[in-house]
């Protein structure tokens with residue numbers, strides 16, 4: 001099918017008030033010849049994707065950063081898995097549970113670009129990264145490097161190892177509009193001393209949406225003998241990358257964020273050579289020393305969530321990693337470029353398009369972030385989240401694949417009106 005027929009078909013599917021929407025397969029097939037950049041601007045295509053979600057009509061949801069709700073397709077699979085596990089009871093757990101989880105981990109490993117022995121399925125990023133911070137073989141006086149814009153739970157865990165093991169934490173602050181990657185790399189480098197063992201860096205900063213030059217930071221840190229742990233809570237299934245390209249030592253992410261898995265699933269990658277040295281939080285003498293499974297004995301857990309990871313991966317791959325990323329970046333640029341230069345607006349997200357994707361943060365001068373979030377919800381029916389700390393003051397705005405440009409126009413109008421009041 002050529003591009004013209006494709007667009008015409010989409011029009012047929014979606015313009016009529018009595019429209020019957022195409023199946024996901026028909027939709028994806030018809031878009032297969034269109035480039036991610038072209039498709040990103042095709043409202044009709046994404047309107048069809050939107051039909052696969054059940055969305056509340058009370059407000060426009062621009063807070064998809066906490067977690068991403070599932071499309072109905074995955075939700076139906078999830079409910080079926082819950083029914084089936086309840087039907088099979090412990091028979092399931094004692095027969096195929098382990099091999100099913102391994103098969104799912106293998107799919108995730110292939111998406112992330114690592115070997116299956118290097119990846120485990122956890123409950124979330126917090127569990128993944130805290131296992132590394134707490135299990136690292138610290139000695140008194142060792143140093144760790146991180147940024148004040150990192151996630152609170154991990155910063156707290158570093159505070160704990162400082163108290164417990166005498167680790168010294170060095171904390172930098174990230175500029176929002178760096179002049180170059182080197183500015184960021186040098187900032188991290190300036191905090192490293194001969195005592196530094198581990199550097200934590202966000203792949204995508206959750207409060208600003210800023211994407212950091214992780215590969216360059218890893219190369220710099222390794223040249224000084226320092227290992228790097230990446231907080232990828234927001235990056236996996238949001239932007240396309242491979243952990244092999246990042247060259248990091250540890251990578252954690254939450255699958256209930258951009259992969260749209262039911263709540264309570266995450267991943268931890270540990271580079272093979274580092275696996276033996278991490279102390280497991282949950283003891284397990286079964287797996288080999290260099291198998292990440294030795295860190296994964298979390299006890300009985302919701303296996304129906306693990307099973308749904310397969311369905312969520314299928315859904316993600318149907319849309320396509322490049323197409324999803326291009327649409328999310330398009331959506332963010334769509335609204336930020338309309339307000340960035342307004343005198344009463346402060347954008348806490350890099351202007352350079354490749355330094356961010358879906359997430360951005362906006363402040364209104366002389367207005368507290370909590371007041372802005374409250375006004376956006378009560379007056380304009382737009383749901384966001386206020387961020388007020390670590391040098392970032394504004395509301396985080398996070399669209400998802402179901403967000404329309406019309407919804408973002410409502411945000412732009414609201415922000416413009418706030419300048420007049």
Ligand SMILES: Cc1ncc(COP(=O)(O)O)c(C=O)c1O
Nearest residue numbers: 124125126127151206231233254
């Ligand atoms: C950067 C970052 N790291 C870690 C987390 C923790 O994720 P979870 O609560 O899924 O463990 C979040 C949650 O929003 C985050 O934004």
